[in-house]
Amino acid sequence: MSKQKLILIGNGMAGVRTVEELLKLEPEMYEITIFGAEPHPNYNRIMLSPVLAGEKTIDDIVLNNREWYADNGITLHTGDPVVAIDRISRQVKTASGNTLSYDRLLLATGSNPFIIPVPGHELPGVVGFRDIRDVEMMLESARQYQKAVVIGGGLLGLEAANGLMKNGMDVTVVHLMDILMERQLDKPAAELLKASLAESGMNFLMQAETAEILGDDRVRGVRFKDGSEIEADLVVMAVGIRANTELAQQAGLHCERGVVVNDTLQTFDPRIYAVGECVQHRDSCYGLVAPLFEQAKVCANHLAMLGYGRYEGSVTSTKLKVTGIDLFSAGEFNEEEGDETLVLQDPAQGIYKKLVIWDNRIKGAVMYGDTMDGTWYFQLLREETDISCFRNTILFGQHDLGDAGHGDETRVAMLSDDAEICGCNGVCKGDIVNAISSKGLFTLDEVRAHTKASASCGSCTGLVESLLASTMGEGYAATPSEKAVCACTEHSHDEVIQAIRTAPLKSMRDLFDYLNWKAPDGCSACRPALNYYLLANWPGEYQDDAQSRFINERAHGNIQKDGTYSVVPRMFGGLCTANDLRTIADVADKFEVPEIKVTGGQRIDLFGVKKEQLPAMWKDLTAAGFVSGHAYGKAMRTVKTCAGKTWCRFGTQNSTGLGVQLEELTWGSWMPHKFKLAVSGCPRNCAEATIKDFGVVCVDSGYELHIGGNGGIKVRVTDLLCKVETEAEVLEYCGAFTQLYREEAHYLERTAPWVERVSLSYVKQRILEDEVGRKALFERFQYGQQFAQIDPWRVRAEGAEAHEFKPLHINQMRAVS
Amino acid sequence: MSDWIAIAKLNEIPPMGARKLLTETLEIALFRTGNDEVFALRDRCPHRGGPLSQGIVHSNAVSCPLHNWKIDLQSGEVQGPDDGCVNTYAVKVDEGVVYLNLALAESAA
Structure with a gap:
């Protein structure tokens, strides 16, 4: 064909x-x-x-x-x-x-650049600013002549004026309006910009309307409507494009x-x-x-005749590519009636930031002097994020929310080229900037692929995005808010989840066919996600696919850098007995475990176990009553507890017992990401319940329930969901919240970013206001737990999945065959 | 030929999965793709030495379990912007039995 x-x-x-x-x-x-x-x-x-x-x-x-x-x-x-x-x-x-x-x-x-059709507009020395030829012509003029007039004080005009000035010309910018870049800036920001450009030597004629370009065989001046004139050897028309x-x-x-x-x-x-x-x-x-x-x-x-994908228009943002000037604007930045504005103004430092807010969502942003957070505001704007929980600090920027733990000093624009941006992969600012310009990278994914920056833990993603934005200027295509699951598909996580439920899809093969997956068996990014979605939506029906799980979840241990595994037995609520400890000690001796350590979640971790040994070790542990601690999985990990009322003189409720009950309820459940709980017996909060996915703080009159916290890369303190009075309610609310997260979060999205994405008020509406819905969520959670609470260690100790743990030996087989 | 050694039955390797194979001197990863093709590679990622036999197999590639480098099973070459190469060994499947030939080195790293 x-x-x-x-x-x-x-x-x-x-x-x-x-x-x-x-x-x-x-x-x-x-x-x-x-x-x-x-x-x-x-x-x-x-x-x-x-x-x-x-x-x-x-x-x-x-x-x-x-x-x-x-x-x-x-x-x-x-x-x-x-x-x-x-x-x-x-x-x-x-x-x-x-x-x-x-x-x-x-x-x-x-x-094409719009050339104002005034008399003289066709004279030699009149040029637009559009292509390489225009630039060459301007550079040529700069070598021979002295005076340049740029008509148009917009983005392009100011960039042209700056470039001509850098080439030694004496430049005057002529602008029809009284503020520069009026389509991108409000008055205060435009004034700061003008002052800064004027200081570098640029001249301005504001509210000046061009009437005629003067000259005979070449341009020699510009005359305005009011009759005044100005000399010019070069006129750049930068009043817009058609x-x-x-x-x-x-x-x-x-x-x-x-x-x-x-x-x-x-x-x-x-x-x-x-x-x-x-x-x-x-x-x-x-x-x-x-x-x-x-x-x-x-x-x-x-x-390509695939026939899906629609372009529905864009919200745009602007940066000015003039070295030494930081300026950013996006959306509708001039407030209308009913809008609120948040403004931070520091004239001494030349900083101005304004956010236009409506209904706790950002409509527009203008920033001057400090544009580090432009990308972040733009993302909040496009995703229509509810900012109510961080509204009081939003103007101080994302780092103020604890982004990445990189402090205030790592303002990306001021960093030297050898400053490390990605701590996981050791990538410096210079490497990233070079890769962006030499390899023509446009997106975060491309930078990740080529430099590995932000490809591991992701905590420096914001910094890498800022570098992209500052290197590319307006060319930076911000990561779309509805990202495709991976390169195997155009579909987003939400679309996949929706299809699994409504089609309905109950196997990986059906899903690949129904959604026209491009790779015949997916990839290492999408398969674990799809396996989770299928499992979470069809417990009891979907057959878990071991080959679509990361090795940790397939081997039920954490792979370490030398290829050995670590083993963490579950201790409900962190409680254990002398016999438990004896069993663990005996197992450690028997299998010559090289290192034992207490984990952050109040468990004991046995390191350096060879994969072949795992089933035998589990046999001893399960015989003594232990089950898997799931310390290796995107799963419910641990319930951490404090000393508790039995011993502590401040304790209020039976917090340790409640911790055990919560762990008995939730252990074994697979999650979009790891999921941790804690119960503290009083507001002193020794179990650190307010940095957990679900935390309980006992008080004299009941239980405070906290959600959406985590330690780790980006520490987030929980939001208070509500207060309840009985242990039964704690269990019900916990199960319902967990199920809501399991059903609606994207794979690899922890509760903290999920709560920020869907907003606390949404979670409250589903869990607090909708009693029937809450009970239904809890029921679905309990139903799924029937299938999830089968100890994976026990079944493997009894011989399941034996091939996973036994290597083949070449000599053996030769003897057999 | 006598250089071909029978090492496993095909159904001992899970589809879209792998087994580790130990010889006296080598650790080899034996892969079976979704199309029942079988490949043998040295069980060591050129990046940080991760055991490739523990990775996720997709199409004709495996993703290393340590840092997600993708290795082409056919050529042993690292895919995408990363660079590197893994030794491959000759394998064939005959009547449900997988044979390995260590005398025929297909590529050298």
């Missing part, structure tokens, strides 16, 4: 990105031809400002060199632009007279401000798609790169 023909008109970031996404999905489907008007391969247009400022070279910003096109079998025509599209015969015609036919056509013709719809209009495609497309990026001709700045989608045209990449992904999906 001959391949279908795909022609891409426009060799820029949006078009080529679409092709890249398409090649990932269907590398063999199309014979691809790309036409570019510029004589260059695809380069990073948003990096033109640093090129103008002399901070980068053209070579630095090339994204796909010519070998890339050749390696992927793509024919590239540069410098021979398409001049006409014939939709009836499905052909394009180029300037040199060539014609080429297509099955699918992709338009990515970008935009979608380049010329070809599309000629071909009779429906265009308004841009080529009109639907949510699949299809134009009114079903064979023609369009992406990028030339597009108008739901009445919006975008000039920033992040939305273009979102469009590219969806469009590629449809070109």
Whole structure:
């Protein structure tokens, strides 16, 4: 079968990105031809400002060199632009007279700078700021002339002005409005920006309307409406862009401000798609790169004929790429009636932060001087996160919530290149920044894959995102809020969970088929997640798949770095007897355990056990009444308790006994992530119940129930769920909360980020306000526990899964066969 | 040929799973994919020496249990942005029996 023909008109970031996404999905489907008007391969247009400022070279910003096109079998025509599209015969015609036919056509013709049509606008020395040619022309002018006027005090204008100033020109920015970057900044932030730029030598003419460009054979000045004039050897028009719809209009495609497309990026001709700045989608045209990449992904999906994926528009954020100036804005940052604003202003340090809030959700943000947390605010904005629980500290930033334990001093922008960002993998700031610019990385996942930064414990994710944002400027495509489970699928965790319940899906094979999984048997990221979801939703029906579990859960011990395992027997509530200790001591002697340690969860850990020894060791332990401590699993781990009322003079309730009951209720249950409990006998809280997933603090009049805490990477103190009066209620609320988390959290999401994601008020509504719902959750939990509370150690000690623990021996088999 | 040694029955290796195989001098990981293909690799990840036989098998690859490096079972090459290579050994399946040939080294690390 001959391949279908795909022609891409426009060799820029949006078009080529679409092709890249398409090649990932269907590398063999199309014979691809790309036409570019510029004589260059695809380069990073948003990096033109640093090129103008002399901070980068053209070579630095090339994204796909010519070998890339050749390696992927793509024919590239540069410098021979398409001049006409014939939709009836499905052909394009180029300037040199060539014609080429297509099955699918992709338009990515970008935009043109808007040149104000005042007299003199065509004089030599008047230029837009759009492509490499414009930059070369500006650099050439800077070598020969002195005075530059930039018309337009927006993002692009200020970046152009900064670049020209860096090249030694005397620059005046002319702006129609009274505040700079009015589409991104409010007045206080714009004033700070203006003051800072003025200090570096930039001149401003505000509220000035251009009437005429003066000059004969080259520009020599600008005259304004009020009659005043200013000298100029170079005039840069940076007042905006217009979608380049010329070809599309000629071909009779429906265009308004841009080529009109639907949510699949299809134009009114079903064979023609369009992406990028030339597009108008739901009445919006975008000039920033992040939305273009979102469009590219969806469009590629449809070109690959997968038929799902919709582009529903983007919320955008902006950064200014002027060295030494930190500025960020996103969303609707000018407050309207009914909005609230949170403002932090420190004129001496040149810091201004404003958040516009409605109904405890961020609508917009403007930041100047300190933009470290821009990415975080933007994420909260897009995900419409309820900020009520950290509203009083939100302006101080994410690190104030205890992010990563990296202190205030590690403000990423100020870090030196040898500062370590990722402590797990030893990756420094310089490595990350280099990888981003030299390998053309755009997303967090790409940085993880290439540098390993934030690929282990993830605590430095925020820092890596900040580095991406500061290195890329507006080009940074923030991690989408609805992330796909892994590269095997487009579906998010929530979509998978929904499908498992409603389809319904009760086996891994059904799930792969129903959701069109791309890899025939998934990967090491998705299989454990899917196995958990199936198990949590269909207890008693779904057959647990050992090969979809990480080794720790398959071998029921924790693999250590030398390949040995550790064994932690369960001690309910942390209680044990002299006989228990004797058994453990005997086992340790018998199996020559090299190290014994008491764990943080009040258990005893036996290290250095060889895998072959595990079943025999478990046999001795289970004979003495021990069950698995599940210290190795995404599972209920431990219930920690304090001294308790029997001994402690401050104790109020039977806290230790309650701890034992809670552990008897919950042991054995699989969870999205590890899950820890604690019961303290009084508000002194010696069992540290307020940094547990579920914590109980006993008081004289009853029990306080706390949820969503953890120690570890990012310490989070629990939220108080409620107070109850009886032990029976504690058990019921605990079971219901646990089940809600088991049913609704994403795999590998602990209760702390889950509670923050769904909000405390949601959990309260489900557990406190809905009594029938709570009882039903508790019942479902108890039902599942019937199947979960079968001790995995005992069954393996009795011979189950023997192959897992017995290696094959080569000599043995030769003798047998 | 006499160099082919019978080492296990196919059904002794779980599908999409692995077994560790010990010789006098070597630790070998024996993998069985979802399509019942069998591969033998040295049981040692080139990254930090993790036992590959304990990893998750998916398509024709295994993810190391220690730091999730992905190794191609066919070539022994590390996939993706990481670099490295694992020794592979010749294996064949005949009538439900898995044979190993240590004389035929398929690649050297």
